[in-house]
Each structure stands twice: as C-alpha cells, then as structure tokens.
Amino acid sequence: MPHDARPRYRLAPLLAVLFSVIAIVVLFFTGVAAQQLSSKQPVAAAEPTRSPTKPPARPGLGDKVRDGKFEFVVSRLDCARTRVGPEHLQRTAQGKYCLVSLSVRNISDGTRYFLGRAQKAYDATGTAYGDDTLAGVYANRDTQTFLEKLDPGERVTGRLVFDVPKKAKLTTIDLHDSPLSRGVKVELTSR
Known part of the structure; x- marks a missing residue:
C-alpha cells in the first residue's frame, strides 16, 4: 500500500x-x-374590544322600511276583532283577526301592485300566518284598497288582516315588495 x-x-x-x-x-x-x-x-386572533351594547333594534311601529320598490310604515296592530265587514257581509275569524295598519309607497319609476298575499306575520313562537285577502277586502271597505295600482311616488294606506289562534300574540310582520323579494321585518310590539 x-x-x-x-x-x-x-x-x-x-x-x-x-x-x-x-x-x-x-x-x-x-x-x-x-x-x-x-x-x-x-x-x-384578538378581537377588538367592544363596549357592551345591544344589537341594533329591529324597526318597529312608525318606522319607514323598504323592500324592493316599496317603502312601508306600519302604524298599528289591533287583535281585538273576531269579525270584519259590514253587518250583512261579515267575515268571521276561525280564531281572532289581527289587523295591521300600514302605508305603502311606490318608490320605483313604474307602476306597481302591492300584494297582501306576499306578506307574513309571526307570533312569539315563530309560527307564520298568511294574509286573509277576503277579510282584508272587508276591513278596507272605507279606504283606498291595496288592489289598485300604485303610480311612482303614490302612497296607499290600509290594513292587512291575519286570522290567528285566539291565544296567539303577533310579534313581527315580514313585508315584501313581491312574493320572491327578500323582505323586511318590523316589530309589532311596543318598545
């Protein structure tokens, strides 16, 4: 080696x-x-420090709200009736009638129709109730009804009628521009 x-x-x-x-x-x-x-x-991640505040309140009676091409103002809830209409043409509730007084204004550039059947009311348990259209015709006999067309800027006032069980208490209404619109909820109880 x-x-x-x-x-x-x-x-x-x-x-x-x-x-x-x-x-x-x-x-x-x-x-x-x-x-x-x-x-x-x-x-x-660290969350920003927030002061303890209540979540924003849902709109209520007297507040202007919008959905689609309509602006709504709910003014009153009356659940004290079991009948609506004139004496010989009355409609009787299966439970009780809750009448929601409101105004609807067309905020679009074209003619629109407000449809009562697109509106829903809810009780404290979350149960939904549809508008009783025939009872609504009777309840609106002395006012301009929702069945007329609304021209741009025009406002109509009237009442939506919901037939609810006697012990039910309506808490919110979901108002819609049309049956397929997103809708806006309004509190029906006093704040």
Missing part, C-alpha cells in the same frame, strides 16, 4: 461517525420541532 492511502482510510471511519452524529442531531431537532408545532393550539 502506498504511504498516502493510509490516512485517507483512517479518516473515512471518523467522517462516517461524524456524519452519523450530525444526521442524528438534525433528525432529533426536526422531530422535536415537529412535535412542538403539532402540540401547539392555534392562537385566536
């Missing part, structure tokens, strides 16, 4: 041991780092 080859062979085992130690140290620290990352709980 040549004289120069010996130191190379002596260094080879030493280098192999050194590389093995380095590999073990790297694997150890990689495993520790991975374990620490997996055990950490995600930190939630």
Whole structure:
C-alpha cells in the first residue's frame, strides 16, 4: 500500500461517525420541532374590544322600511276583532283577526301592485300566518284598497288582516315588495 492511502482510510471511519452524529442531531431537532408545532393550539386572533351594547333594534311601529320598490310604515296592530265587514257581509275569524295598519309607497319609476298575499306575520313562537285577502277586502271597505295600482311616488294606506289562534300574540310582520323579494321585518310590539 502506498504511504498516502493510509490516512485517507483512517479518516473515512471518523467522517462516517461524524456524519452519523450530525444526521442524528438534525433528525432529533426536526422531530422535536415537529412535535412542538403539532402540540401547539392555534392562537385566536384578538378581537377588538367592544363596549357592551345591544344589537341594533329591529324597526318597529312608525318606522319607514323598504323592500324592493316599496317603502312601508306600519302604524298599528289591533287583535281585538273576531269579525270584519259590514253587518250583512261579515267575515268571521276561525280564531281572532289581527289587523295591521300600514302605508305603502311606490318608490320605483313604474307602476306597481302591492300584494297582501306576499306578506307574513309571526307570533312569539315563530309560527307564520298568511294574509286573509277576503277579510282584508272587508276591513278596507272605507279606504283606498291595496288592489289598485300604485303610480311612482303614490302612497296607499290600509290594513292587512291575519286570522290567528285566539291565544296567539303577533310579534313581527315580514313585508315584501313581491312574493320572491327578500323582505323586511318590523316589530309589532311596543318598545
């Protein structure tokens, strides 16, 4: 063997041991780092500090609200009747009638019709009630009815009539520009 080859062979085992130690140290620290990352709980983003306030109140009696091409103002709720209409042409409720007095204004550029059947009232349990159109005709006999077309800017006032169980208490009404519109909810209870 040549004289120069010996130191190379002596260094080879030493280098192999050194590389093995380095590999073990790297694997150890990689495993520790991975374990620490997996055990950490995600930190939630800090929420801005808010002063304790009530959520915004839903519109109520007397407030102007809009849905689509109509502006509504609900003025009154009367649930004290079991009959509506003139003496010989009365309509009797299965439970009791709740009359919701409101105005509807056309805020569009074209002629529109207000549809009572697109409106829903809700009681405290969330039960929905549809408009009783025939009772509405009787209840609106002395006023301009909702059956007439509304020209741009024109306002009509009248009452929607809901036949509800005697013990039900209406809390909100969902008013719509049309049966497919998003709607706007109005509180029917006093604030």
